[in-house]
Amino acid sequence: MSLAKPDALQITNTQKVAILAGVVGLFIMTLALFNIDFPQKGFFLGLSMGLIGIGTIVYSRAAYLNKLEGIKNDGTWFKSISSRGIWGWIVGLILTGFYIVLYFFPQYLGLAADGGSNTGLISLFDPLSLLLSGRPASQWFVYGTLYTLAILAFGYKFMLKYRHNRYQQLRTISVMFFQLAFAFLIPEFMYVMNNDLPYYDMKSVWPLNYYIFDEWSVKGFISAGNIGLALLIFGILSIFVFTPILTYKYGKRWYCSWVCGCGGLAETVGDPFRQLSSKKLSAWRFERWMIHLVLVFSVVMTTAMVYSYLGYSHNDFWLTRGVFISLVIGFLTLVFIGVLYFKGRELGTDAKYGAIGFFVVIAALLIMHFTGTTDKLFYIKSGTLRSAYGLYIGSIFSGVIGTGFYPILGSRAWCRFGCPMAAILGFQQRLFSKFRITTNGGQCISCGNCSTYCEMGIDVRAYAQKGENIVRSSCVGCGICSAVCPRGVLKLENDTMKGRINPNEILLGNDVDLMKLVNDK
Amino acid sequence: MQHIVIIGNGISGVTLARHIRKLSDYKITIISSETEYFFSRTALMYIYMGHMKFEHTQPYENWFWKKNRIDLKQAYVSEVETESKTLHLANGEKVNYDKLVIATGSKPNKFGWPGQDLKGVMGMYHKQDLENLEVYAPNNKVCKRAVIVGGGLIGIELAEMLSSRSIPVTFLVRESSFWNGVLPEGESGMINRHILSHHIDLRLSTNLKAINANEAEQVKSVVIEETGEEIPCDVVGLTAGVTPNIDFLKSSKIDLGRGVLVNRHLETNIEGVYAIGDCAEQHEAIGNRRPIEAVWYTGRMMGETLAQTLCGNKRAYNPGHWFNSAKFFDIEYQTYGWVHGAKGKPDYEKQFHWIHEDDDKCITIAYHKDTDQFLGINTFGIRMRHETFDRWLTEKRDIHYVMEHLAEANFDPEFYAAYESQIFELFKNRLQLV
Numbered sequence: 001m002s003l004a005k006p007d008a009l010q011i012t013n014t015q016k017v018a019i020l021a022g023v024v025g026l027f028i029m030t031l032a033l034f035n036i037d038f039p040q041k042g043f044f045l046g047l048s049m050g051l052i053g054i055g056t057i058v059y060s061r062a063a064y065l066n067k068l069e070g071i072k073n074d075g076t077w078f079k080s081i082s083s084r085g086i087w088g089w090i091v092g093l094i095l096t097g098f099y100i101v102l103y104f105f106p107q108y109l110g111l112a113a114d115g116g117s118n119t120g121l122i123s124l125f126d127p128l129s130l131l132l133s134g135r136p137a138s139q140w141f142v143y144g145t146l147y148t149l150a151i152l153a154f155g156y157k158f159m160l161k162y163r164h165n166r167y168q169q170l171r172t173i174s175v176m177f178f179q180l181a182f183a184f185l186i187p188e189f190m191y192v193m194n195n196d197l198p199y200y201d202m203k204s205v206w207p208l209n210y211y212i213f214d215e216w217s218v219k220g221f222i223s224a225g226n227i228g229l230a231l232l233i234f235g236i237l238s239i240f241v242f243t244p245i246l247t248y249k250y251g252k253r254w255y256c257s258w259v260c261g262c263g264g265l266a267e268t269v270g271d272p273f274r275q276l277s278s279k280k281l282s283a284w285r286f287e288r289w290m291i292h293l294v295l296v297f298s299v300v301m302t303t304a305m306v307y308s309y310l311g312y313s314h315n316d317f318w319l320t321r322g323v324f325i326s327l328v329i330g331f332l333t334l335v336f337i338g339v340l341y342f343k344g345r346e347l348g349t350d351a352k353y354g355a356i357g358f359f360v361v362i363a364a365l366l367i368m369h370f371t372g373t374t375d376k377l378f379y380i381k382s383g384t385l386r387s388a389y390g391l392y393i394g395s396i397f398s399g400v401i402g403t404g405f406y407p408i409l410g411s412r413a414w415c416r417f418g419c420p421m422a423a424i425l426g427f428q429q430r431l432f433s434k435f436r437i438t439t440n441g442g443q444c445i446s447c448g449n450c451s452t453y454c455e456m457g458i459d460v461r462a463y464a465q466k467g468e469n470i471v472r473s474s475c476v477g478c479g480i481c482s483a484v485c486p487r488g489v490l491k492l493e494n495d496t497m498k499g500r501i502n503p504n505e506i507l508l509g510n511d512v513d514l515m516k517l518v519n520d521k
Numbered sequence: 522m523q524h525i526v527i528i529g530n531g532i533s534g535v536t537l538a539r540h541i542r543k544l545s546d547y548k549i550t551i552i553s554s555e556t557e558y559f560f561s562r563t564a565l566m567y568i569y570m571g572h573m574k575f576e577h578t579q580p581y582e583n584w585f586w587k588k589n590r591i592d593l594k595q596a597y598v599s600e601v602e603t604e605s606k607t608l609h610l611a612n613g614e615k616v617n618y619d620k621l622v623i624a625t626g627s628k629p630n631k632f633g634w635p636g637q638d639l640k641g642v643m644g645m646y647h648k649q650d651l652e653n654l655e656v657y658a659p660n661n662k663v664c665k666r667a668v669i670v671g672g673g674l675i676g677i678e679l680a681e682m683l684s685s686r687s688i689p690v691t692f693l694v695r696e697s698s699f700w701n702g703v704l705p706e707g708e709s710g711m712i713n714r715h716i717l718s719h720h721i722d723l724r725l726s727t728n729l730k731a732i733n734a735n736e737a738e739q740v741k742s743v744v745i746e747e748t749g750e751e752i753p754c755d756v757v758g759l760t761a762g763v764t765p766n767i768d769f770l771k772s773s774k775i776d777l778g779r780g781v782l783v784n785r786h787l788e789t790n791i792e793g794v795y796a797i798g799d800c801a802e803q804h805e806a807i808g809n810r811r812p813i814e815a816v817w818y819t820g821r822m823m824g825e826t827l828a829q830t831l832c833g834n835k836r837a838y839n840p841g842h843w844f845n846s847a848k849f850f851d852i853e854y855q856t857y858g859w860v861h862g863a864k865g866k867p868d869y870e871k872q873f874h875w876i877h878e879d880d881d882k883c884i885t886i887a888y889h890k891d892t893d894q895f896l897g898i899n900t901f902g903i904r905m906r907h908e909t910f911d912r913w914l915t916e917k918r919d920i921h922y923v924m925e926h927l928a929e930a931n932f933d934p935e936f937y938a939a940y941e942s943q944i945f946e947l948f949k950n951r952l953q954l955v
């Protein structure tokens with residue numbers, strides 16, 4: 001609108017210094033990237049990470065602590081970085097570039113060729129890696145460290161931004177803890193304890209953790225003895241027991257907004273971009289196709305993977321190909337029939353799509369079983385499916401697009417369109433969970449803050465202004481819609497299943513007889 | 522097929538159109554001049570503050586109207602001729618109708634202050650007002666100070682808007698304490714202090730005398746009635762209430778008071794012509810309500826009701842228990858039932874007031890002095906459940922029941938500190954004193 005930029009958005013001198021500190025920190029890493037060989041690597045790594053961390057902390061304190069507690073969205077759509085302006089695109093390009101190099105050209109980060117030692121950026125991280133686990137750093141160690149640093153620093157920022165909101169503070173502490181402990185430190189220590197163990201982030205559940213059932217991984221667990229076996233069993237229990245129980249009680253938020261690392265990054269680093277998600281109906285349609293396709297792909301791929309290293313005969317191991325495929329088909333059928341029986345009517349036409357999806361999966365599995373040979377499944381080399389999944393879903397989708405495009409697509413593009421785990425949890429949340437967002441009677445003024453700031457692109461207002469509770473599979477329960485609502489309309493809660501979904505024509509506050517007449521039809 | 526024409530695409534007109542479409546196949550046309558599509562007026566402030574862009578304030582996507590066969594026409598109706606059922610548009614076109622609904626909303630009050638039409642003087646009601654504000658107050662270099670006249674809900678929103686861009690604000694409030702025509706003293710006082718803590722120059726018991734111009738016919742300063750003080754400023758916001766936006770009906774045969782006069786069925790004196798929303802005026806006020814109810818919710822309810830009537834199920838406008846909400850900078854406010862400020866308080870109303878030591882949360886509960894019946898609650902900084910209070914009001918619970926069960930009505934996010942026991946303690950102590 002106006003040429004003169006709104007003034008309140010200019011940053012203070014303290015903030016400028018803080019940004020400078022952060023940039024210097026990043027610059028040290030950039031120098032390392034371009035093969036400047038620092039003498040005291042440990043010192044410079046500490047300096048670099050310290051500057052980034054302190055820069056973020058000082059910046060956030062200057063941004064929020066001198067203001068009264070409350071919603072801090074002033075100027076969000078005026079700032080270039082948070083409104084798809086030029087800075088947004090630049091940051092997007094840098095992030096995307098970083099991911100491409102990380103996944104496909106780690107040698108440019110300085111990853112050692114066979115037998116050699118690390119150079120460049122990766123070598124800068126050697127001292128820390130040696131300290132934690134006694135082995136030199138890899139590109140994944142660098143990534144994990146930066147990832148953790150980012151969640152911690154920006155988590156702190158987020159907590160200041162929402163310092164009036166205990167829900168926001170607690171769940172941020174939670175994701176910070178799970179990232180630092182479970183994703184970063186514990187796997188390193190596990191390696192020290194027993195270096196046969198494959199890298200295992202215990203909070204990362206299949207199918208998000210798509211490699212847990214890979215042959216090398218399962219072999220690793222099994223060869224690591226009891227502890228490995230325990231971990232493998234824990235992984236399987238997580239999928240079939242813990243996850244459904246927790247999701248039933250609390251909704252998928254227990255994972256997506258309190259535990260998950262992808263969610264953790266989205267909620268902290270991604271917070272300034274949450275408003276960029278599309279709320280169009282067309283985006284929702286696309287989302288439903290996309291995420292379920294990924295789910296189907298991941299189920300078929302994992303089954304095929306496991307299948308490919310199982311044997312034919314009972315003599316080797318009780319779990320043969322035939323037994324395994326029957327178990328999978330049996331389980332899927334049980335879920336399918338259960339859902340149709342209990343929720344078929346509620347699902348309406350969606351049940352039809354569900355049925356089609358189900359039969360496609362079963363057909364695929366049967367075809368695989370009857371056409372598969374020792375090294376080919378679906379007439380494709382068995383590893384190919386798995387590497388295609390790893391490449392397109394695991395790397396390009398979750399990393400390059402999911403995180404690299406934060407400033408363009410919003411912070412949860414991966415969680416919304418691509419994560420198979422989110423699809424499973426969401427399915428359950430929609431059908432069998434006590435969680436909902438309650439709408440406060442007739443209080444909504446249709447202002448749109450809730451929809452705008454929903455990172456999952458849910459048009460929250462569309463429900464609230466009808467006085468209807470929000471029960472959506474994609475809702476990660478971040479609670480931001482509730483926080484930004486200026487009229488106190490939304491409350492995330494776990495209550496009974498009954499009356500959870502309550503479509504209304506006439507809202508509370510009008511003529512009681514009219515409400516009865518119209519709503520009870 | 523019947524052609525229903527609605528003038529005004531605000532919440533009342535749009536709710537009506539949506540409900541008619543659900544109930545019938547009538548041809549529906551909405552004529553409105555301000556914007557092409559429906560947007561939420563209550564969200565205007567967030568556009569200026571950068572929380573949202575204009576498109577975010579539109580509750581329905583643009584394809585929605587065509588899909589639901591609701592024809593939209595962006596035009597200004599300059600005259601209504603009820604004999605021939607014809608509307609004359611400012612662009613010269615004519616539109617015929619079978620049934621006409623007037624839902625033209627409000628416009629800001631102007632009380633004949635000298636200088637009220639200068640450049641840089643504006644109300645805050647229409648989208649055009651916002652665009653105007655963007656011209657005269659884009660930042661604190663162009664606008665070194667703004668003066669807001671009128672301490673109501675829109676005035677305090679405007680103050681928040683301007684201070685989000687670090688523009689110094691002087692806030693002239695006629696009353697001796699902010700909004701104390703509506704709020705009891707304890708609450709009003711807390712909001713005064715909250716306004717001050719946002720560095721707003723709040724002037725209570727202060728009236729505007731005149732607005733002075735510079736050579737360019739633009740605002741230069743305002744003069745205060747009481748002291749004669751001249752305050753230099755670049756923008757003046759007039760937010761001293763609103764009046765129905767019905768000047769274009771003066772030449773018509775439709776009965777007008779301050780608004781379009783309607784009966785309980787929302788019918789005007791002319792058959793087939795109705796009025797809803799901010800612009801409708803009841804011949805007699807309903808209960809404690811005002812004859813003109815200029816709030817979002819009532820506009821919606823009138824739309825819901827009239828749709829029934831127009832689709833063959835004639836119904837009176839018969840709203841349930843009163844409720845409302847607002848936000849004063851960082852403090853949210855909700856009300857259920859009736860709690861009166863000192864001025865309009867009926868004899869039978871007694872009040873119980875609790876305020877938190879942080880001075881940012883308080884509640885006031887009104888009850889009947891003889892029967893102890895619960896009459897209403899104002900809550901600041903604590904969210905409460907509409908459904909629960911609506912039920913308690915219907916069940917005619919007494920204050921003791923409400924105090925004991927207050928926790929059931931809590932609607933704050935999970936893990937928030939709860940204050941019910943503190944409130945209950947105070948209530949018990951009060952009882953012992955009496």
Ligand SMILES: Cc1cc2nc3c(=O)[nH]c(=O)nc-3n(C[C@H](O)[C@H](O)[C@H](O)COP(=O)(O)OP(=O)(O)OC[C@H]3O[C@@H](n4cnc5c(N)ncnc54)[C@H](O)[C@@H]3O)c2cc1C
Nearest residue numbers: 529531532533553554555597598625626798799815816817
């Ligand atoms: C800044 C602001 C904040 C508010 N906040 C709240 C709140 O928090 N809670 C609350 O309950 N209420 C609030 N309100 C009040 C609420 O917005 C109004 O009560 C409500 O919008 C009225 O709706 P309506 O449909 O009656 O009219 P309007 O929304 O005013 O719509 C009428 C439309 O008709 C058009 N029109 C008028 N005359 C003509 C004509 N002759 N020809 C063609 N078109 C015409 C107008 O341009 C307008 O677009 C607020 C109002 C403002 C201005």
Ligand code: SF4
Nearest residue numbers: 454475476478479481
């Ligand atoms: S609906 Fe609300 S809680 Fe759910 S994801 Fe969107 S903003 Fe978060």
Ligand code: SF4
Nearest residue numbers: 444445447448450485
């Ligand atoms: S933020 Fe609150 S008032 Fe605004 S549209 Fe959403 S639920 Fe309604």
